[in-house]
Amino acid sequence: MTIDIDAKAKALVDAILAEPATDHDIDVVQRQLGRYPRGMVAVGARCVCGRPLAVITRPVLPGGIPFPTTCYLTGPEAVKAASHVEAAGIMQQYNDMLGADEELQAAYRQAHELYLAFRHELATRLDDSEEHIEGTSAGGMPVRVKCLHALLAQSLVMGPGANPIGDMVLERIKDEFDPALCRCSLED
Numbered sequence: 001m002t003i004d005i006d007a008k009a010k011a012l013v014d015a016i017l018a019e020p021a022t023d024h025d026i027d028v029v030q031r032q033l034g035r036y037p038r039g040m041v042a043v044g045a046r047c048v049c050g051r052p053l054a055v056i057t058r059p060v061l062p063g064g065i066p067f068p069t070t071c072y073l074t075g076p077e078a079v080k081a082a083s084h085v086e087a088a089g090i091m092q093q094y095n096d097m098l099g100a101d102e103e104l105q106a107a108y109r110q111a112h113e114l115y116l117a118f119r120h121e122l123a124t125r126l127d128d129s130e131e132h133i134e135g136t137s138a139g140g141m142p143v144r145v146k147c148l149h150a151l152l153a154q155s156l157v158m159g160p161g162a163n164p165i166g167d168m169v170l171e172r173i174k175d176e177f178d179p180a181l182c183r184c185s186l187e188d
């Protein structure tokens with residue numbers, strides 16, 4: 001599947017910047033992570049109940065720290081489900097599939113390019129420098145699978161078809177985590 005990466009990146013950033021993080025969002029994410037989410041721009045994906053699942057973080061954190069993981073998974077149930085898949089050794093399977101399937105390789109490379117285009121658009125609008133993170137996406141992209149949390153976050157933020165491995169993780173964990181079915185344990 002081929003998509004217009006620049007157009008999709010711009011549309012995603014438009015949607016993100018149209019709804020900046022509220023104080024309540026930041027408070028909920030702080031409790032999800034157990035730390036203050038520095039540089040959080042907006043919630044990139046929400047549970048059907050409205051709680052944040054993944055956040056968008058700016059390319060340069062306050063204090064000038066470069067931050068490449070623009071889409072960051074915060075929903076505790078999603079984090080836990082992705083950790084279970086990693087602990088079951090499934091990442092090796094994904095890496096093997098990636099090594100053997102040229103179509104998957106192309107789709108995964110496109111996910112990497114979309115990630116970079118999205119961050120570049122965000123950096124441009126926020127006037128952040130990408131000097132120290134240029135060409136770096138997340139999760140091992142474009143040729144390895146190293147962190148399922150990062151890939152799942154991209155799938156949740158950018159929707160089906162954006163990241164083929166993230167989509168596979170989402171499908172695999174749906175009995176444990178599904179953005180369309182609230183299983184949130186965190187209180188408001």
Ligand SMILES: [Zn+2]
Pocket residue numbers: 047048049050051181182183184
């Ligand atoms: Zn929920």
